[in-house]
Amino acid sequence: MQHGESQRTLPDGGMSEHLRQMEELLARLQRVMSASKALMNEHGLTGSQVFILRFLDHCEQAKASDIARFAGLSPGAVTQVCDDLVRMGLVERLRSNDDRRVVYIRITEEGRQRLEKVRFIRGRRILSILNKLGPEDTREFVRLIGRFVEIAESELTKG
Numbered sequence: 218m219q220h221g222e223s224q225r226t227l228p229d230g231g232m233s234e235h236l237r238q239m240e241e242l243l244a245r246l247q248r249v250m251s252a253s254k255a256l257m258n259e260h261g262l263t264g265s266q267v268f269i270l271r272f273l274d275h276c277e278q279a280k281a282s283d284i285a286r287f288a289g290l291s292p293g294a295v296t297q298v299c300d301d302l303v304r305m306g307l308v309e310r311l312r313s314n315d316d317r318r319v320v321y322i323r324i325t326e327e328g329r330q331r332l333e334k335v336r337f338i339r340g341r342r343i344l345s346i347l348n349k350l351g352p353e354d355t356r357e358f359v360r361l362i363g364r365f366v367e368i369a370e371s372e373l374t375k376g
Contacts, residue, residue, distance in 0.1 A: 260331060260334055260335055261305070262331065262335060263298075265288070265290070265294070265298045266298055266301065266302055266307075267332070267335055268288055269284055269288070269295070269298055269299065269302065269308075269322075270302070270307060270308070270324055270328055270331070270332045271332065272284055272287060272288070273308060273322060273323060273324040273328070274324050274328075274329060274332055277323065277324075278311065278321040278322060278323040279321065279322060280319065280320065280321060280322070281295045281296055281299060281320070281322060284299075284322065299322050302328070306325060306327050306328075307324065307325055307327055307328030307331055308322050308323060308324050308325060308328055309322070309323055309325055310322055310323075311323055
């Protein structure tokens, strides 16, 4: 609450005010995140491409349907993004030895290198912000954002 702002008592225990503040903060964060997307574009990658590269870097290889399910994207959108990544040499498609109908997508060494560049730049910017928060606030921020994401993810799986 801003200095001088009157406190309102709400039947929901003040949650409506928290919701309003969260909506405003998330909108501001989205603007900041959009500005950081320009950094990714400097490396010729979109947000979806970076997301898929990060996923593949973590799990080594996956089917497009698995990526789509994890990313919350349509299989067609994942196929399009992967087509672009294949053309750039950042991922490759491999047929399963067990079932030739199954196609896996795997990150290439060039894909890992490009992802590392994006991580380095993004990490440097985030670290600069976290350093301004200080160690105690950083720990608390990371704890709270982690808890928020865990709860949000569990709500998504409830349907």
